[in-house]
Amino acid sequence: MTKKHFPLHKYHCAHAVYLFVQNQVKKETFVSATMIKLWTIALVVTFVTPSFGGRPIEDSVPPSSEPPEEPKSVFSSEYYCWTQWFDRDDPSGTGDWETLSDLLKQYPNEICPNPVDVEATTLSGTPAKQTGEVFYKYDKTSGFVCRNEDQKQGMCKDYRVRFSCPSAYCSKKVCWTEWFDRDDPSGTGDWELLSNLRTENPGKICETPQHIQAKPKSLLASFIGDNIYIYNPTQGFVCRNEDQTFKKCWDYKVRFGCC
Numbered sequence: 284m285t286k287k288h289f290p291l292h293k294y295h296c297a298h299a300v301y302l303f304v305q306n307q308v309k310k311e312t313f314v315s316a317t318m319i320k321l322w323t324i325a326l327v328v329t330f331v332t333p334s335f336g337g338r339p340i341e342d343s344v345p346p347s348s349e350p351p352e353e354p355k356s357v358f359s360s361e362y363y364c365w366t367q368w369f370d371r372d373d374p375s376g377t378g379d380w381e382t383l384s385d386l387l388k389q390y391p392n393e394i395c396p397n398p399v400d401v402e403a404t405t406l407s408g409t410p411a412k413q414t415g416e417v418f419y420k421y422d423k424t425s426g427f428v429c430r431n432e433d434q435k436q437g438m439c440k441d442y443r444v445r446f447s448c449p450s451a452y453c454s455k456k457v458c459w460t461e462w463f464d465r466d467d468p469s470g471t472g473d474w475e476l477l478s479n480l481r482t483e484n485p486g487k488i489c490e491t492p493q494h495i496q497a498k499p500k501s502l503l504a505s506f507i508g509d510n511i512y513i514y515n516p517t518q519g520f521v522c523r524n525e526d527q528t529f530k531k532c533w534d535y536k537v538r539f540g541c542c
Contacts, residue, residue: 494540
């Protein structure tokens with residue numbers, strides 16, 4: 284049986300990738316041998332796919348009028364913003380069902396299919412978590428559901444929801460603050476909360492930011508992403524070490540859009 288070999292230029296790229304990973308790892312904190320292998324494999328796959336050295340992958344994909352779909356757990360460095368508030372239901376039936384799937388059907392192209400965060404309040408503006416009611420669903424994947432049967436008083440309040448989505452769903456003009464980096468992941472994670480940043484940087488962040496952007500400081504973060512706990516312009520950014528599978532969070536910096 285004839286042995287198959289990578290073309291020479293791909294072998295050289297794979298070898299170069301391995302050396303690159305080793306060099307980058309030396310600049311990071313302790314990383315296991317398993318992680319080195321994972322990073323190397325990710326980089327090698329990137330370079331030895333059939334499109335490498337030929338026509339760019341982007342040229343082979345037909346254009347689409349729909350906004351791009353972003354990954355759920357792999358970090359993206361583009362900026363994010365809150366959508367408008369949505370209120371498709373009221374609690375007159377079985378409860379208030381503000382599910383992401385229903386909202387996507389009712390408001391096409393106004394909500395991203397994979398939000399990075401969600402917020403719910405009553406119509407008067409009281410945060411859902413301060414109402415004392417029990418929620419059946421309240422997460423970025425499902426949306427928000429309050430069932431009447433779960434409430435002591437027999438009926439939910441009327442709620443509205445909004446989602447944190449990438450730049451394709453944001454206004455085009457953004458006035459950015461400087462970058463801030465108040466924490467590192469050496470403890471429980473990287474906590475870049477807006478409240479803390481305001482306290483430590485008085486007068487440098489606007490009262491109601493409309494956008495947020497976070498960027499990891501390591502080059503390796505382009506290949507191994509993090510699961511993000513909080514990522515919205517109202518609260519800021521949080522990556523918790525307990526949510527990661529193989530490692531601690533990367534070290535991030537954040538900035539806010541104020542117009």
